[in-house]
Amino acid sequence: MAGRDALYIPGPTNVPDRVTRAMQRAQVDHRSAEFPELTRSVLSRLPAVFGSTAGTAFVFPSSGSAMWEAALVNTLDPGDRVLLVRGGQFAHLWGVAARGLGFAVDTIEAPWGTGVPLDALAAALRADAAHAIKAVCVVHNETSTGVTSDISAVRRVLDAERHPALLHVDGVSAIASIPFALDAWGVDCAITGSQKGFMLPAGLGVLCVSPRALARIDQATSPRAYFDLRPMRASNQTGYFPSTPATTLLYGLREALDMLEEEGLDAVYARHARLAAGTRAAVHAWGLSLCARHAPEHSPTITTVLTPPTLDGARVVAHAFARYRLSLGAGLGELAGKCFRIGHLGDLNELMLAGALAGVELVLADLGHPVTLGSGVGAALAHWRS
Numbered sequence: 215m216a217g218r219d220a221l222y223i224p225g226p227t228n229v230p231d232r233v234t235r236a237m238q239r240a241q242v243d244h245r246s247a248e249f250p251e252l253t254r255s256v257l258s259r260l261p262a263v264f265g266s267t268a269g270t271a272f273v274f275p276s277s278g279s280a281m282w283e284a285a286l287v288n289t290l291d292p293g294d295r296v297l298l299v300r301g302g303q304f305a306h307l308w309g310v311a312a313r314g315l316g317f318a319v320d321t322i323e324a325p326w327g328t329g330v331p332l333d334a335l336a337a338a339l340r341a342d343a344a345h346a347i348k349a350v351c352v353v354h355n356e357t358s359t360g361v362t363s364d365i366s367a368v369r370r371v372l373d374a375e376r377h378p379a380l381l382h383v384d385g386v387s388a389i390a391s392i393p394f395a396l397d398a399w400g401v402d403c404a405i406t407g408s409q410k411g412f413m414l415p416a417g418l419g420v421l422c423v424s425p426r427a428l429a430r431i432d433q434a435t436s437p438r439a440y441f442d443l444r445p446m447r448a449s450n451q452t453g454y455f456p457s458t459p460a461t462t463l464l465y466g467l468r469e470a471l472d473m474l475e476e477e478g479l480d481a482v483y484a485r486h487a488r489l490a491a492g493t494r495a496a497v498h499a500w501g502l503s504l505c506a507r508h509a510p511e512h513s514p515t516i517t518t519v520l521t522p523p524t525l526d527g528a529r530v531v532a533h534a535f536a537r538y539r540l541s542l543g544a545g546l547g548e549l550a551g552k553c554f555r556i557g558h559l560g561d562l563n564e565l566m567l568a569g570a571l572a573g574v575e576l577v578l579a580d581l582g583h584p585v586t587l588g589s590g591v592g593a594a595l596a597h598w599r600s
């Protein structure tokens with residue numbers, strides 16, 4: 215089909231031409247005397263994107279979910295207990311990873327479509343008078359449901375219960391798109407990957423670690439090798455990496471950091487909020503509903519749209535791609551077939567998203583859902599003009 219494919223999945227996201235050009239270069243010697251310039255320009259600027267001046271950033275050649283493992287094995291002892299809030303597929307998979315690594319996982323079940331249940335969290339912490347729970351694991355923006363949890367409120371619960379557990383946050387579909395304040399929220403490890411808010415191809419896992427968690431990496435006794443932060447920290451301090459870094463992606467990341475700084479993080483966050491609100495206006499105009507139940511938890515980066523029993527969400531996704539080369543996210547885990555997801559994060563604007571919303575309308579009409587063509591697009595445009 216002529217024209218560009220439309221990529222509206224929540225990662226990989228569109229790679230800006232500037233970033234593509236920054237990566238289009240001959241390979242470099244990662245042991246050269248010049249290489250530390252690149253390392254430093256990236257590692258020194260990353261913490262700001264996590265809302266941190268005190269934290270230390272790490273970058274691995276991996277996808278984002280590898281950082282689930284890095285956060286756990288570098289801060290915990292074998293068999294340690296962690297408390298994980300399971301409100302969607304990504305939280306579920308983090309729990310699977312934690313169990314696979316031999317940690318004892320206490321799970322708080324949050325109905326999919328809702329965020330971290332603060333009362334249940336407080337109760338679980340209060341019941342742990344012996345402080346056996348060593349880390350609380352929460353997903354900031356649950357990409358399967360389109361729910362953003364309030365991490366500052368999670369911190370307030372930990373403080374109110376005077377519980378010393380570390381706070382680990384999966385920010386994969388949040389960092390660089392939704393406000394994040396690692397220092398202010400007392401987050402110990404925040405994780406992301408390159409192919410979401412950073413607008414890069416997949417291939418980098420990015421971790422930002424608080425001073426408290428950084429002190430833990432020398433005490434933690436969990437077995438670890440590739441994701442051991444100790445040799446990484448030692449090499450990074452000299453501007454190098456213990457093994458071959460993904461140099462091409464680091465050039466891309468340097469350019470992406472330039473772009474984020476030029477637009478300004480606050481403007482980036484406001485743009486995502488605006489695009490998401492327009493998308494939700496379209497969903498309501500189509501007569502469909504959101505998976506995210508509570509307005510304050512509506513995600514700025516991903517909208518999960520529930521489909522009625524007459525409309526299989528998987529068919530929406532399949533038809534969108536086959537007929538219009540429009541990629542939407544499918545329902546994951548418990549939500550398989552019951553929804554489709556519109557990703558709106560990274561390098562995009564109103565006109566691009568209006569095209570995707572037009573595509574969704576065509577798909578809905580093709581599949582027999584009663585929709586007035588232009589209704590959703592019109593609602594989004596009206597929102598963006600207001």
Ligand SMILES: *Cc1c(COP(=O)(O)O)cnc(C)c1O
Nearest residue numbers: 277278279304355357386387407
């Ligand atoms: C995409 C995503 C992941 C997984 O990242 P990969 O890079 O695919 O490993 C984890 N958590 C959340 C919330 C995500 O959106």
